Amino acid sequence: MIRTLSAGLLLLVAPHGRAEPPKADEPKPQKFCPVMTKDEIDPNVSKSVDYKGVKIYLCCDTCVAKYRRDPAAYLDPKFVPALAGIELPKRGTEQQFCPVYRDKKISEKDPSATYKGVKVYFYNATARERFERDPERFADPAVLPQLKKK
Structure with a gap:
């Protein structure tokens, strides 16, 4: 009885914050910097810029500067899935x-x-x-x- 009560209590106290996968019409979340393409980003702490309402995360100040100097070079849906379907400059x-x-x-x-x-x-x-x-x-x-x- 005590085990059952303890297990039930743990379920109530345990966080329910499991991330749900994106819905079919939502783009996948961005995982990598579009400049240094193997560097992972963290939306909670990474630098970001905006392109036509899409937030683009970059891993560091160097990448922010490179992006700002020539945005077209780094707008790639492969690294920023939210850009898919948006007309991008060449x-x-x-x-x-x-x-x-x-x-x-x-x-x-x-x-x-x-x-x-x-x-x-x-x-x-x-x-x-x-x-x-x-x-x-x-x-x-x-x-x-x-x-x-x-």
């Missing part, structure tokens, strides 16, 4: 990711270098320097679609 370059730091998105306003006659963009100057020291190591057409056209 990216300035076909290349999406840094060839050195492959989980970081790039913008045409980021550092660049010319390699085999095409412009290659990098997440930052350090990535560009690493590429320039050993370009063959990083020059992968899967990451640099502009190389396929050469």
Whole structure:
């Protein structure tokens, strides 16, 4: 009897805060930063910006600055599911990711270098320097679609 009472009391006291999965018409919640795409975000503490009423979470101040400098480069429903179905501006370059730091998105306003006659963009100057020291190591057409056209 005491066990049954204790179990019943635990059910009353235990939190009922199990998160329900999103409804069919609701987008999945954002889990990763759209700039540093492997960095998880926490909506309770992460920085955020707004795009057409959609709150976009970013992992740090560096990503906020990169986003503000060129929003079109980072508006991707793959990383921000709430953007699905919204008409998005076109990216300035076909290349999406840094060839050195492959989980970081790039913008045409980021550092660049010319390699085999095409412009290659990098997440930052350090990535560009690493590429320039050993370009063959990083020059992968899967990451640099502009190389396929050469």
